[in-house]
Amino acid sequence: MIGALFGLARPLIHKLDAETAHRMSIAALAAAPALRPAADPPTLATEAFGLRFANPIGLAAGFDKNAEAVDGALGLGFGFVEVGGVTPLPQPGNPRPRVFRLPEDEAVINRYGLNSEGMEAVAARLAARRRKGGIVGVNLGANKDSADRSADYATLARRLAPLADFLTVNVSSPNTPGLRDLQAESALDDLIARTLAARDEAAAAGKPTPVLIKIAPDLTMPELDGMVAVARKRGVDGIVVSNTTIARPDSLRGAARAETGGLSGKPLFEPSTRMLAETFLRVERQFPLIGVGGVDSAQTAFAKIRAGATLVQFYSAMVFKGPGLVGEVKRGLDGELRKAGLPRLTALVGRDAQAIARGETL
Template sequence: MIGALFSLARPALHSLDAETAHQLTIRSLALMPAAPASKDDARLAIDVFGRHFPNPVGLAAGFDKQCEVPDQLLSLGFGFVELGGVVPKPQQGNPRPRVFRLTRDEAVINRFGLNSEGVEAARERLARRFGRPGVVGVNIGANKDSNDRISDYVTCIRALSGLVDFLTINVSSPNTPGLRDLQGEAFLDDLLARCIDARNQTDEGRRKTTILLKIAPDISLETLDAIVATALRRGVDGLTVSNTTVARPETLREKALAAETGGLSGKPLFVPSTRILAETFLRVERKIPLVGVGGVDSAEAAWAKIRAGASLVQLYSAMVYKGPGLIGDIKRGLVQKLDQEKTSLAQAVGRDASAIALGRF
């Protein structure tokens, strides 16, 4: 039903500029009842970060930036949703237009610049839904004009910890000047130390909020070595791999739009993000779980992420082109994979990481 409705609505939505269409989608979701999703096949369930996920298919950050419709999104069949990015103080982000559909490439370029109503607005909305079922997290960042970006992350953790299941430290958005510099070893060490300390203090005496670190695909293996070592040393609960890319593959067909600045997501991100995922898996040595993001647009793509090392996967850009029916398609396809290969999700995680790291998918 949802897929059929999207097929009817897509021409109208795509006749609008991308941001207006997205805003209309959020408003439409807000009018939906937050009914429980249909029960998933038990073989899709997986326990990660000490939490139970009914299925491994999640919504990536950037869709529900203002934390407005998490329960409606869960109703679509996601196993978990990540909201945000949220920053401490309200900020407008970059001027419009700031998001572009590369239709022939099934890709998106965005340079939103973490437009956010601020952490207090997010906190109020999340407090109202506290106690409802479903795994929900928030992606957190720093204000563009901040003089102390590490303090910005700490502020968000103190405000949101305990209200959600996980918080993702985003140091890899390409659209906030200097943000990716926080992936440098010295900055990252201080950042993670202070964030973990803030989480521990805020959650003292109760179940700890999971802390994830989201990294960029545009890093060297030497930089990845340092990031993984720092994350493990500081006790991060998991890594999300990866954010959007600033690279522009020569294979892109929408040449004019490809010249727009911002982060590229969607189908062209699949190969580089999956290879860096596999490289990350080989380095963490199963000490912490990974979330695989980038170019997930089918069951085959999700299965490749899992084989590369992801315990959970996320998607967003593919829904622009394929609609919410994609969620069910991926879940059904994953069950078929499990049947065909007579395996479980847990057994499949990372089994082909060495080959995928070398480009053999």
């Protein structure tokens, strides 16, 4: 039903500029009564970071930046939702226009620049819905004009850890000048140490909130080695692979292909999935990974799992395929498992990581 309605509305939605359409989607999800999705098949139940997910399909950060429509998003059937990026202080982000559709490529370029209503607005919304259930993560970012960006992440962790099921340290957005410099090994080590200390302080005697790191798909292999070394040494709970890319494949046809910003959607699938496989091989199952980038079908979600993802996220594909994609992906994954005669997706995590890292298969 949801997919059919989107099919009818899509031509009208796509006549609007991309950011206006996005805001309308958030408002509609926030205002509508939350749906009650059908129970997921037991085959899709997944455990990661000490949490139990009814299914492994999540809504990626960037869609619901300010935690306005969490319950509406969960009602679409997602196994979890990640809100944000959130910054300590409100900031407007970059001037509009700052998001562009590339329909021919089923891709999006954005240069939002971590526009955020700020930590306190998000904290208030998360606190108000805390008893409603559902797994909700928060993506953390630094203010553009911050004098100490590592301190920003610690501030966010201290405030939001008690309200979130997991936190993601976003040091890979390409739209805040200098933010990706925090992926360098020494800078990241200091940042993660301070963030974990703040998280532990917030937990007091309770169970600490899992902390993940979100990385770029544009890393060199030595840079990836350094990031994984920090993650393993500091005992983070997971890595999200990956954020948007600053690369522009020659295959792009959309009129907006020359716009600056991060590219997401179908063209991101191959580079992000290879980076996922490379990360999986380096992590050596010390902690789980979330695969994100170019997921637009059950087949692409399954490829992320084969490359090493325990959980999978998407967002950009809904711009072109609508919210019905959530159910399609879950049904497809369940079908793959039944075809293989396996009880759980976890049996397939990383099965083809070596071959994918070598570029042999996807």
